[in-house]
Amino acid sequence: MNNYVIVSDATFDLPYDIIKEYDIKVIPMGFHIDNVEYSHYPDERELSIEEFYSKLKAGAVSQTTQITPSIYMDFMGEILKEGMDILYIAFSSGLSGTYNTSQIVLRELQEEYPDRKIYTIDSRCASIGEGILVLNAAQMKRKGLSIDELREWVEQNKLRARHWFTVKDLFHLKRGGRISSIEAFVGTALKIRPVLSTDDAGKLVVISKIRGSRAELDFLLSKLEAEGEDLASQTVIIGHGDDLEQAKELETMILGKNLVKDIIIAKIGPIIGTHTGPGMLALTFMGRKCE
Template sequence: MNDFVILTDSCCDLPGDLAREWGLEVLPLSVHLGDQEYLNDLDGKSISFHDFYDQLRQEAVCTTSAVNMETFQEKMEALLKQGKDVLCILFSSGLSNTYNAGHLAAQELIAQYPERKLYTVDSLCASLGQGLLIQHAVELRKSGKSIDQVRDWLEENKLKLCHWFTVDDLNHLKRGGRVSSATALIGTVLGIKPVLHVDDEGHLINVGKARGRKASLNALVDQMEETVVDPEKQMIYISHGDCLEDAEWVRNEILRRFSVKGVVINYVGPVIGAHSGPGTVALFFLGVHR
């Protein structure tokens, strides 16, 4: 029986229409800009993605909030009461408290609903990396796999979900403690762009650098060339911090080098974008390892 619900959070950064088509239940994280709080919803209804990044460019003070345990419990219990089993695929525990809140909520409810299945998966993914992992779960469910089989596949394969990022402005990474003030200053003066990835513990790690924007974008595709598995069978995901032309450049370079099933491009949502900043470009695919 594969009639189960997939519950996730808005840091999956999927297009809202895809989330609805797949029947996902999505809980939003939130951002605070000045004295205003906005939901990080997938459609950008609370604050449009472009407006959010414009405020970041104007150096608005921005903080973020995870989904809390009470919100998870309310949503999970409503689904369980409907007789549904629930598979939760959540934002990396290495980047947010969202997974821990969801896991604790699930542990309390499992005891109350022993006839139901309620699983939580720490995706160890971010942005459309999490979204791409969810797509695989949706496809497995559609093919008839049980909730246990899908959960097991996710656990066995999530560390093959490759995340490669670059940013245009090092100062946002400096504020988040990802690079030092000296590195940010020197990099800005010399036009050096970092190349980052999400490691096996779900943390965002600086692993390289490139001289100039195009070189850094090219480096993302170079990484894909090194580790991608069966690209002709894959959907490739690209997310961006309000820099669609750069995301499209990466897409076109991928299509030049590989045969793939297709490419999905969407925004980096406000919660992740608050830390990575405008000009972020991220590439996601399945590889031999991260």
């Protein structure tokens, strides 16, 4: 029944202990900072997340790279050689060409391994939005779903992954072309934080703008209350860009209302952190879209 593995990419930002617990296979993703190239692995073997943010705070500029066809070929090929099928839940095609690259490579691998099942799913999510989808898929797999059943479940439920985040350092969004230089300057000076999510096409969108840290926390909590479904049985994820104190504050607010079964606090890694900068705060859960 379970002779398959769930694969995702290092942008999904699940904590390493969760990845090990559910035996999720993770493709490393590349970035370079201070003229040094790194691959980001969940165990942070090449550069710790804390050191990455320290470099950003010191003025370093980071850039990310897509997963190359050769990395896909080698990583997936090793799994297939072991006689396992693959369900790959990928970084949003609305934010990266990574998913499209995977489609090309995995078609080649399917020809080489015609007896193996190789499925790819565009998560339409990023960071812990992708992570909450992968986590729920892993939990469903543990319940005994076949790869075909789980593939169908993920496709039917991926748009239920609700993900909301705020950004403090707007100049990182400016470099990515999400906001203008004037918006970045004025917003940073006035401590205005954009609230972002991804739309149904997996593209990043600015939903609202708020001012101050308390407003961030209240907004994220309100989204959980308004959009969350069956919260009492859910594990939700709080993500932070090197601001554990604020993440803990949001956790306390959620626990104080006795809303959810469990909370995971995750560090936002360098692949997403390159574009959101220090101080990002995110909350993800399974729910419904409220108009």
